Amino acid sequence: MLTDLTDTTTGDIRAALAKTQGEMGGPATGVVLNLIIVTDESGQHDAVRAASQAGREHPCRVLAVIARDPRAASRLDAELRSGEGTPGQTVLLRLYGPMSEHADSVIMPLLVPDTPVVTWWHGVIPAVPAAQPLGELAQRRVTDAARAKAPAEALAALSAGYQPGDTDFSWTRATPWRSLLAATVDQEPYPITGGVVQAEEHNPTAELLTAWLGGRLNAPFVREISTGPGVTEVRLQTTGGDIVISRPDGRVATLTRPGQPDRHVALHRRDIAELLAEELRRLDPDEVYGEALAGVTGIPAIAG
Amino acid sequence: MKPNPLRDPRDRRIPRLAGPCVLVLFGVTGDLATKKLLPAIYDLANRGLLPAGFSLVGFARRDWADADFAHITHDAVKAYARTPFREDVWNQLSEGIRFVSGEFADDAAFDDLAQTVADLDTVRGTGGNYAFYLSVPPNAFPVVVRQLKRSGLSSPPPPSPATRGMQPWRRVVIEKPFGHDLASARELNAMLDAVFPASAVFRIDHYLGKETVQNLLAMRFANELFEPIWNRSFVDHVQITMAEDIGIGGRAGYYDGIGAARDVIQNHLLQLLALTAMEEPLSFAAESLRAEKEKALAAVQIPADLAVGTARGQYAAGWQGGLPVRGYLEEDGIAPDSSTETYAALRLTIDNRRWAGVPFYLRTGKRLPTRMTEIAVIFQRAPHLPFDATDTRELGQNALVIRVQPDEGITLRFGSKVPGSAMEVRDVNMDFAYGESFTESSPEAYERLLLDVLVGDPPLFPRQEEVELSWKILDPIEEYWATHDKPEQYPAGTQGPESADELIARDGRVWRRL
Numbered sequence: 001m002l003t004d005l006t007d008t009t010t011g012d013i014r015a016a017l018a019k020t021q022g023e024m025g026g027p028a029t030g031v032v033l034n035l036i037i038v039t040d041e042s043g044q045h046d047a048v049r050a051a052s053q054a055g056r057e058h059p060c061r062v063l064a065v066i067a068r069d070p071r072a073a074s075r076l077d078a079e080l081r082s083g084e085g086t087p088g089q090t091v092l093l094r095l096y097g098p099m100s101e102h103a104d105s106v107i108m109p110l111l112v113p114d115t116p117v118v119t120w121w122h123g124v125i126p127a128v129p130a131a132q133p134l135g136e137l138a139q140r141r142v143t144d145a146a147r148a149k150a151p152a153e154a155l156a157a158l159s160a161g162y163q164p165g166d167t168d169f170s171w172t173r174a175t176p177w178r179s180l181l182a183a184t185v186d187q188e189p190y191p192i193t194g195g196v197v198q199a200e201e202h203n204p205t206a207e208l209l210t211a212w213l214g215g216r217l218n219a220p221f222v223r224e225i226s227t228g229p230g231v232t233e234v235r236l237q238t239t240g241g242d243i244v245i246s247r248p249d250g251r252v253a254t255l256t257r258p259g260q261p262d263r264h265v266a267l268h269r270r271d272i273a274e275l276l277a278e279e280l281r282r283l284d285p286d287e288v289y290g291e292a293l294a295g296v297t298g299i300p301a302i303a304g
Numbered sequence: 305m306k307p308n309p310l311r312d313p314r315d316r317r318i319p320r321l322a323g324p325c326v327l328v329l330f331g332v333t334g335d336l337a338t339k340k341l342l343p344a345i346y347d348l349a350n351r352g353l354l355p356a357g358f359s360l361v362g363f364a365r366r367d368w369a370d371a372d373f374a375h376i377t378h379d380a381v382k383a384y385a386r387t388p389f390r391e392d393v394w395n396q397l398s399e400g401i402r403f404v405s406g407e408f409a410d411d412a413a414f415d416d417l418a419q420t421v422a423d424l425d426t427v428r429g430t431g432g433n434y435a436f437y438l439s440v441p442p443n444a445f446p447v448v449v450r451q452l453k454r455s456g457l458s459s460p461p462p463p464s465p466a467t468r469g470m471q472p473w474r475r476v477v478i479e480k481p482f483g484h485d486l487a488s489a490r491e492l493n494a495m496l497d498a499v500f501p502a503s504a505v506f507r508i509d510h511y512l513g514k515e516t517v518q519n520l521l522a523m524r525f526a527n528e529l530f531e532p533i534w535n536r537s538f539v540d541h542v543q544i545t546m547a548e549d550i551g552i553g554g555r556a557g558y559y560d561g562i563g564a565a566r567d568v569i570q571n572h573l574l575q576l577l578a579l580t581a582m583e584e585p586l587s588f589a590a591e592s593l594r595a596e597k598e599k600a601l602a603a604v605q606i607p608a609d610l611a612v613g614t615a616r617g618q619y620a621a622g623w624q625g626g627l628p629v630r631g632y633l634e635e636d637g638i639a640p641d642s643s644t645e646t647y648a649a650l651r652l653t654i655d656n657r658r659w660a661g662v663p664f665y666l667r668t669g670k671r672l673p674t675r676m677t678e679i680a681v682i683f684q685r686a687p688h689l690p691f692d693a694t695d696t697r698e699l700g701q702n703a704l705v706i707r708v709q710p711d712e713g714i715t716l717r718f719g720s721k722v723p724g725s726a727m728e729v730r731d732v733n734m735d736f737a738y739g740e741s742f743t744e745s746s747p748e749a750y751e752r753l754l755l756d757v758l759v760g761d762p763p764l765f766p767r768q769e770e771v772e773l774s775w776k777i778l779d780p781i782e783e784y785w786a787t788h789d790k791p792e793q794y795p796a797g798t799q800g801p802e803s804a805d806e807l808i809a810r811d812g813r814v815w816r817r818l
Contacts, residue, residue: 175317176352182310183321183355187431189469216309240468251392255356259465260429263324263357264399266349266392278317288315 003080010109013078017089017110020082031088033280034111036134037064038103039122046272047122048090053273055088058280061112062090065134067100074099076106104133111137116283118142120276125154128161140283142276144169145204155204159293164285170204171289172275176267177209177231180245184255190240194220198235200228209234211295212288230269322758323470324355324431326421330408330448331439332362332373336479340510341439342377343384344750349397350387351747353755357428359400361420365407373403386748400428408440408447414455421457425466432461432472435757441558442481446495449476453499477506477757480571484562485782486775493768502768506757511572511677512764513749513756515738516712520579520679521588523706523714530704531584533683535658540701541811542664543680544576546708547672547818549624551796552646556637564616565648565778565785568668572677574601574774575766576708577664580679581654590762594770601773603656604664610784612810616791617647617801619671624797629671631796645791646670649804650781651811665808665815671796673818677708680816691727698730705816713737 003016035055039047044066051062074097081090091110095103111117119129119138125148126132129141145168148154158168185192195213199206206223209231214221219237226232229250236243241258253267311318327345331337348354362373378398382389402420406413424430434457438448452458460472476496483489496505511517524531533539546568552559559567578597585592607613620631633640647669654664683702696719703717714736722728756764785791792801799805799818808815 172317178310178315179318179321179352180356182308182318183323185308185310186321187323187468187470213310216312218309252396253356257429257468260468261357261427263355263429264396265356266352266390266396268390268392282316286317288312288317 001081001083005078005080007075008078009076010106013080013091013093013110016078016080017091020080020089031059031061031112031115033058033060033115033283034117035060035062035280036107036117036119036138037062037122038119038124038134039064039066041066041068043123044092047120048092050271050273050276051120052088052090054277054280057277059088060280061088061110061115063107063110064090064092065103065107066092066094067103068094068096070097070100072096102133104137107134107137116140118280118283120279123147125158127157128163129158129166130163131161139165140279141166142169142279143167146170146173151202151204152207155207155293155296159296162290162293164287164290167279167286167289168204168208168293169272169275169279171208171286171292172278173205173230173270174209174212175278176270177205177234177245178212180253180255180265180267181213181234181236184236184243184245184257188236188238188243190238192217192219192236192238194222194237196222196224196233196235197231198224198226198233199231201225203228203230206231207296208289208292212292215291215295319351319353320755320759320761321353322355322358322755323433324357324429325433325435325473325758326359326361326424326430327754327758328361328363328417328421328434328436329439330363330437330444332364332376332403333366334439336439338376338380339384340748340750341437341754342380343386344748344754346377346381346385346394346397347387347748347751348755350385350390350393354397354758357400357430358397359402359421359424359428359430360397361402361404361417361424363404363406363413363417365405367405368403370401370403374398374401377401400424408444408451411451411454414451414457418455418457431467431470433474434472435475435477437477437757439479442483442492445478445492449495449499452476458499473504473760474500475504475506475757475760476500477508479508481562481566482507482571482771483775484566486772486779489768489771489775493771503762505768506753506762506765507767507771508753509571509575509766510749510753511708512575512766513751513753514708514712515747516706516708516714517576517579518764519714519738520706525584534681536660536662538683539659539662540682540684541662541813542577542580543682543816544573544580544664544666544678545680545816545818546572546668546677547674548668548670549672549675551619551629551671552632552635552638556635560638560642560644563644563648564646564668564670565650565782569648569650569666570774570778571766571771573666573668574604574777575770576679577601577604577652577666578770580681581659581664583658588763590765593763594767597766598769598773599656600654601770601777603654603659604773604777605653605655606777606780607651610781611788612807613651614781614784615647615649615801615804615807616645616785617669617794617804618642618644618791619646619669619796620793622671622795622797624671625673629796631793632671643790645785647672647791647794647800647804649800649807651807652777663811665813667800667804667815669800672800673797675710676818678816679706679708680704681706682813691729695727696729698728700731711737 077094079092117138118140120142129135145154197210233246244256247253255263582596582600649667699719705715716734720732794801
């Protein structure tokens with residue numbers, strides 16, 4: 001169901017939300033979180049679609065904040081969506097003029113009470129997400145350095161401004177690699193003395209992976225550049241020979257260990273909805289990300 | 305083994321992952337395999353929880369090649385898997401699928417099996433780690449286990465360069481029934497014990513893999529709200545129900561002579577009772593959890609007079625959900641004079657400080673109006689009601705209901721004022737539904753349990769002591785029933801036999817409506 005409210009107020013939006021809830025069969029919609037998406041007109045479609053897919057796993061009230069012409073007079077337009085095969089509700093909020101500087105005042109009355117808040121910047125990454133009014137509201141702040149024009153700089157900026165509760169999709173993208181690596185090291189009796197992470201240029205996931213491996217294993221890890229896609233290889237050097245996980249096609253990885261047959265495992269790259277769903281699973285600070293991010297600065301990139 | 309530096313308890317994005325291994329499935333042609341096990345294996349693979357090189361070997365009497373079994377698995381996955389079908393995931397999984405054809409009594413077939421898994425170690429690097437899943441009738445257990453021993457499959461070799469210095473493991477998974485009385489349960493255990501160490505035996509009770517059942521522990525021990533009232537001072541009684549709307553279907557051969565109590569109460573309902581009644585475990589480690597469950601089961605007392613404290617019934621022809629259905633005695637393969645019960649109800653008490661005087665009513669039956677499993681904790685009435693008697697006429701007892709299936713969740717029932725100018729209090733429900741608040745893709749019970757087997761994590765599997773304690777509760781009741789009248793007939797689609805209603809009515813209580 002779609003409801004359009006032009007030049008409206010948060011009070012009217014609340015009333016409209018209550019009304020659609022009533023028509024959907026009472027207030028028991030079981031929304032587990034509020035998801036604020038900071039986006040623009042060009043990005044809102046993809047972002048909201050990802051949110052509603054992730055919403056199947058985490059029913060949420062999606063509040064998409066779309067900044068419009070800042071020189072216009074202050075005005076609020078809202079578009080309410082509910083039903084459409086996903087639980088929860090979606091509200092697209094278009095903020096015109098000076099109001100766009102005060103998005104938090106629009107958002108606050110629309111949050112479901114007693115329910116956690118996550119803010120996702122789909123697009124421009126603020127220098128210090130936690131210092132943003134919409135970031136202060138949230139216990140979890142999600143960015144995506146890979147979408148920035150200069151991902152390495154973006155990651156460095158996030159590192160400088162890191163506050164517990166921050167997270168970035170480039171870290172989420174590392175999870176399948178990290179679980180495969182952890183499982184590999186589970187089976188490894190020999191100490192790991194160093195290694196290599198190979199990925200395409202401008203890949204913040206590879207930077208985080210390199211920093212994480214180096215920090216956790218307390219061994220030198222080198223970042224090499226390949227043609228991609230994404231991360232293409234991780235090599236662990238041990239006193240018993242090299243272990244290599246390579247994924248040249250972005251889909252299937254081959255695990256090579258000395259003295260053992262090659263093993264294949266599906267390691268596909270995930271879409272934004274899956275990444276978001278993973279992010280929304282945990283709402284407490286991700287300290288391991290914080291540590292990896294702190295280790296990112298100053299990794300030398302060597303052409304592979 | 306030194307700890308893995310890449311693992312950190314704070315890092316909960318990284319899942320528990322099994323090491324390289326082979327799952328050998330006996331009984332691949334059964335319903336359980338096609339509807340639950342094979343899809344669960346795919347779902348695990350799709351969630352990235354299976355190790356690289358994971359391999360699946362099917363063993364059955366069929367004259368199949370590897371490709372035929374892969375085809376059957378493919379169809380089962382397409383039809384019943386809960387996660388979307390991905391070609392890449394399927395391709396990796398199907399590369400490791402093998403099939404061994406043969407009879408359980410056939411030595412050559414098991415030698416063939418031993419060769420097949422050894423080849424997988426070489427080709428796919430499964431490291432000599434094998435889990436044997438016995439999805440076969442209990443009378444086939446001894447021969448399969450004997451064959452596993454004879455063919456050397458049950459005992460892992462020492463670490464070698466081929467396993468990169470890791471100690472290989474062997475595990476065996478069995479499904480209920482774990483015997484049909486105490487003596488046979490002990491016999492089964494002795495037979496397993498002679499071949500596998502106790503820590504390598506995983507007894508599957510799929511109820512324990514259900515989210516709601518695990519959530520019972522979270523609800524009781526993570527909250528301040530419930531535990532203070534979880535005792536005789538506040539609880540009036542507890543009803544644990546597993547109702548089925550179906551009849552015995554094609555299970556006549558298994559069911560007749562076993563009956564509802566052995567089929568359901570001995571395992572599922574007594575496990576639910578133990579989790580509901582047990583004290584707080586020291587931790588959620590297997591040892592601590594089992595210790596508390598065993599204490600609760602050991603404190604269970606059966607009724608002094610079994611004639612009034614137990615009830616049993618057999619469904620007669622009737623109408624179930626708008627369709628005419630046959631009675632139990634008219635089912636195919638059932639003797640017309642069978643005295644097997646299809647409904648059983650017990651009134652149990654638990655002799656400890658927490659539960660003294662609080663009855664636990666257990667009931668299970670087939671051909672009841674609906675399919676549902678729940679634990680209902682019914683609280684005492686308020687000691688004083690400062691209302692006119694007519695104001696609270698519609699007020700029942702407060703209840704906390706843990707819905708195990710379907711529609712997993714928790715319902716809290718309490719009194720609330722009816723809107724209007726008069727003071728009138730009526731029961732209302734507060735509902736927490738899993739499907740609403742969490743993922744629609746929460747893992748299936750078998751997914752969780754299979755992963756636990758492959759990882760070697762035992763808390764959700766009952767140990768032999770629990771099985772024996774359950775039989776100690778049930779054996780005297782079965783003996784009493786065997787020497788007394790036949791079960792009472794109840795029309796299909798009704799709430800069960802009258803004697804069950806009388807059992808609870810004697811205490812001034814009623815069953816919750818099904």
